Amino acid sequence: MFLRLRADAEFYDVCDISAEWLCAHGVRAVALDMDNTIAKYSENEPDARVKAWLRSLEDVGIRAAIVSNTRREARVSAVAGVLGIPYRLGCRKPGKKGFLWAAKTLGVRPDELLSIGDQIFTDVWGAKRAGCKAAIVYPRGMDENPLFRLRRLAERPFIALSRERYGRKVKNG
Numbered sequence: 001m002f003l004r005l006r007a008d009a010e011f012y013d014v015c016d017i018s019a020e021w022l023c024a025h026g027v028r029a030v031a032l033d034m035d036n037t038i039a040k041y042s043e044n045e046p047d048a049r050v051k052a053w054l055r056s057l058e059d060v061g062i063r064a065a066i067v068s069n070t071r072r073e074a075r076v077s078a079v080a081g082v083l084g085i086p087y088r089l090g091c092r093k094p095g096k097k098g099f100l101w102a103a104k105t106l107g108v109r110p111d112e113l114l115s116i117g118d119q120i121f122t123d124v125w126g127a128k129r130a131g132c133k134a135a136i137v138y139p140r141g142m143d144e145n146p147l148f149r150l151r152r153l154a155e156r157p158f159i160a161l162s163r164e165r166y167g168r169k170v171k172n173g
């Protein structure tokens with residue numbers, strides 16, 4: 001079980017994951033977590049940098065979808081609409097279904113799909129159960145909820161096991 005909690009890589013932000021790194025690691029599509037990964041919990045729009053980052057992936061043929069546990073459809077469809085990518089709500093990660101749906105929808109094998117998210121126990125664990133790759137990022141909007149910080153603290157030992165680490169130094173992160 002512990003191996004399934006181990007991310008392939010840790011990055012600070014989703015935009016730090018370059019198309020070059022993805023290609024070098026055999027990634028052909030990405031399954032994006034929504035809350036605190038591509039948008040803060042309080043935001044209904046991804047920032048412009050996320051949009052530009054997705055374009056840089058599209059340029060090399062890497063496709064993307066949102067795989068989210070949330071049931072707030074208006075919010076997810078708004079973000080997915082801005083980004084122009086498919087989405088699935090209520091995925092119940094660490095369940096496998098959302099990741100298998102993304103692989104099928106984007107036309108890749110599960111092992112060619114990289115899950116990108118801010119939580120070990122949903123985004124990494126679920127992806128590994130589905131046979132996908134996984135990258136963990138630092139949560140956007142850590143300042144918005146003290147619980148985020150507590151959760152991150154609990155995840156830290158697992159994050160430290162990531163195979164490759166590109167995280168920027170973050171105080172108490």
Ligand SMILES: [Mg+2]
Nearest residue numbers: 033035036118
């Ligand atoms: Mg999240």
